[in-house]
Amino acid sequence: MLRRIYVITGGAALALYGVLAFSGWEFGTPAREKLDPSVRNQPGGYRTHFWYIGSHGGK
Amino acid sequence: MSVKVSCPGCGGPIEFKIGSAIVAICPYCRSAVARGDRNVEDLGKVAALADTDSQLEMGLEGKYQGVKFTLTGRTQLRHQAGGTWDEWYAAFTDGRWGWLAEAAGRYYLTFQKKAQNVPAYEDLELDGKLGKYTVAEIGEAKAIAAEGEIPYRFVPGSVYDYADLSGPNGEFGTLDYSEDEPLLYTGKEVTLDDLGVPAKVKPILSHEMRQVEGAQLSCPNCGAGLSLQAPDEAERVTCRSCNSLLDINQGKLNFLKALEASDIEPVLALGSTGELQGTKYVVIGFVVRVVHIEGIDYFWEEYLLYNKRIGFRWLVRSDDHWNYVEPLAPGSVEKTGKNAFWEGKTFKLFQRADAYVVHVLGEFYWKVEVGEAVRASDYICPPHIISREVTYQEDSDERGEVNWSHGTYLPVADVEQAFGVEGLPRPAFSNVAPTQVFGQKRVYLYWAILATAAVLLFIFVNIVSPRRKVYEKTFPAFVPTPNTEQAAVLIEEDKDFQLKGWNNVRVTITATGLDNDWLEVEGDLINKDTDEIQPFAAELGYFHGVEDGESWTEDSREESVYVSSPPSGTYLLRLEAIGDRDRTIQTGGVPPIVRPGGQGGQGSQVTLHVVVEQGVPRFWPWFITFVVISIVPIGVVIYHIWFEKRRWYGSSIE
Numbered sequence: 001m002l003r004r005i006y007v008i009t010g011g012a013a014l015a016l017y018g019v020l021a022f023s024g025w026e027f028g029t030p031a032r033e034k035l036d037p038s039v040r041n042q043p044g045g046y047r048t049h050f051w052y053i054g055s056h057g058g059k
Numbered sequence: 060m061s062v063k064v065s066c067p068g069c070g071g072p073i074e075f076k077i078g079s080a081i082v083a084i085c086p087y088c089r090s091a092v093a094r095g096d097r098n099v100e101d102l103g104k105v106a107a108l109a110d111t112d113s114q115l116e117m118g119l120e121g122k123y124q125g126v127k128f129t130l131t132g133r134t135q136l137r138h139q140a141g142g143t144w145d146e147w148y149a150a151f152t153d154g155r156w157g158w159l160a161e162a163a164g165r166y167y168l169t170f171q172k173k174a175q176n177v178p179a180y181e182d183l184e185l186d187g188k189l190g191k192y193t194v195a196e197i198g199e200a201k202a203i204a205a206e207g208e209i210p211y212r213f214v215p216g217s218v219y220d221y222a223d224l225s226g227p228n229g230e231f232g233t234l235d236y237s238e239d240e241p242l243l244y245t246g247k248e249v250t251l252d253d254l255g256v257p258a259k260v261k262p263i264l265s266h267e268m269r270q271v272e273g274a275q276l277s278c279p280n281c282g283a284g285l286s287l288q289a290p291d292e293a294e295r296v297t298c299r300s301c302n303s304l305l306d307i308n309q310g311k312l313n314f315l316k317a318l319e320a321s322d323i324e325p326v327l328a329l330g331s332t333g334e335l336q337g338t339k340y341v342v343i344g345f346v347v348r349v350v351h352i353e354g355i356d357y358f359w360e361e362y363l364l365y366n367k368r369i370g371f372r373w374l375v376r377s378d379d380h381w382n383y384v385e386p387l388a389p390g391s392v393e394k395t396g397k398n399a400f401w402e403g404k405t406f407k408l409f410q411r412a413d414a415y416v417v418h419v420l421g422e423f424y425w426k427v428e429v430g431e432a433v434r435a436s437d438y439i440c441p442p443h444i445i446s447r448e449v450t451y452q453e454d455s456d457e458r459g460e461v462n463w464s465h466g467t468y469l470p471v472a473d474v475e476q477a478f479g480v481e482g483l484p485r486p487a488f489s490n491v492a493p494t495q496v497f498g499q500k501r502v503y504l505y506w507a508i509l510a511t512a513a514v515l516l517f518i519f520v521n522i523v524s525p526r527r528k529v530y531e532k533t534f535p536a537f538v539p540t541p542n543t544e545q546a547a548v549l550i551e552e553d554k555d556f557q558l559k560g561w562n563n564v565r566v567t568i569t570a571t572g573l574d575n576d577w578l579e580v581e582g583d584l585i586n587k588d589t590d591e592i593q594p595f596a597a598e599l600g601y602f603h604g605v606e607d608g609e610s611w612t613e614d615s616r617e618e619s620v621y622v623s624s625p626p627s628g629t630y631l632l633r634l635e636a637i638g639d640r641d642r643t644i645q646t647g648g649v650p651p652i653v654r655p656g657g658q659g660g661q662g663s664q665v666t667l668h669v670v671v672e673q674g675v676p677r678f679w680p681w682f683i684t685f686v687v688i689s690i691v692p693i694g695v696v697i698y699h700i701w702f703e704k705r706r707w708y709g710s711s712i713e
Contacts, residue, residue, distance in 0.1 A: 002499060006505060006692075007505050009691070010506070010509045010687075010688040010691070014513055014684060017516065017681060018516055018520070021517075021520040021681070022520065022523075023561055023623075024524070024561050024564075024623060024624025025624070026563050026623045026677075029595075029623040030595065030622075032592065032625070033594065034591055034592075035590040035591070036590075037590055039590070040587070040590060044552075046550055046552055046585060046631060047548050047550055047552070047633075
């Protein structure tokens, strides 16, 4: 029984690693967000920081 | 050439059909008649042959190694321990005589050889080596019965010394000390098929019938009926009615002594049948033995199994563990120090002690009795065990018999299945048998497979998604401000780059000029096609100083941030750099650093160098996976170490 459980869990761990490695997944990556289209259309829109809605957490 | 003489005892005609026969037994008066150069000599009368239910018979013809033979004579000899065995004399057509010994359903064919450097009987050492042979038995035999023609001077009632030798690959030998010069006979254990005995000659049917029927006898002490399963080979039997130990002599029972009452009951009933390794056995005997080690008595049970064609086997139950035990030729085992070697396996000495019989029940092929002692040594190579038992004669520490046996561990469930019983006691978890196999060894194999797969997968992942740099930029020097609303925004709006799917992204930021300061960088990967942004953040810091005359540094001017693979597309990189908001830096365990400029003041001037890469190999996720698949094997290793310690816990060997 132990051997069967080990093979299943070990195989699953390996498979999970394979999936994550091939998909380029990284632990702790913040969620993607969507910019308002007006930012792109506004000259220098990407430069201003007022649109930024992401994390401003300090150290 | 046939020679006819008259029996000196009764005058009856005796024919020496074989020219080299020395003695013929008179079929009328059972006189052993020896022929000399001029006359015949009466050597005395022999007893009637006991029916040993042999599958051989006088006049039987066979062929061994291409040479035909005829069985012309037979003697019965009594062992000093009380048992008897048959010796048949085979006259070969090439003029040789073959000695065919038959005991407990086994056959040993030997031929006389010229003896060289044979030790004197007194110099023989039990279990010692004589060339390739092991001295397996030293004893004396008494000639008690005979028939037909015999190739040596057979004297009824004579006693002679002998030694049995056991060699490798079933080789067998006998040293016969009946004459001034010892005689050497060598050969090997054979089967009836090896002897070319026609199947139709073997009285198998009658054997089977007798086996089924057994033999019905009455206890001479209490008159209760007794049924013998192996009447031709049994030497002792117990009566369950009056608890007597009875001796069996040519089918007659003699009362020996009353056994002490015991509440020990066999868990496999006597008379029950079972099938082990494809052979059906009946349980005919039950023995409890004990060894005393360091003041503690260790008991175990032995169940004697019987099959007419195979002979005797044992089931040994110790601490609720079972072993199936078969006899072994002593010459097939080599031993040196604390190791023994058999069939290419190395066995370690586990126990050496004197074992005593404390309880008997049923019938036995040797003259068992309570108190019987053997010097026993057990060698283990799980699931195997080979045991050496030395039985010494009462009056001698030099004469006796060496017996080896081979046992194989048998799970309780297998015993239950074999004998059709249920509910046999199971050994406790902490109770590990000497021959018990560690059941989780395959986990090591599985771990090796998984670990190899993990390594190969890591290599494969790095081959199929090679690392590549997609963006690099050094931004002009600036002084970061702690005011988030005045954060330095770094972006090259005219320098976009391509990111692929299914590849992670690493952003490496190096802040040159950062000095006793923190720098917080908040970044975004902006997908120009979809307006999606992938935010990330990095904190950089570099501190140094001198404490107690020793310089120290802390943190790093360089930081790498990994983000999951974004969708394929064209991207821009945007960074906001924010200086330290708290000018007084707590560095943990060392005096606080007050940065130039004080609270809310400006920090050091920095230059940011940024590199964006894709397909960067990640070691830690792989290592974590490796650890995960190794957790169970590590636990198994710990369990294995404990298991082996428990196995050797019962060993008497230092």
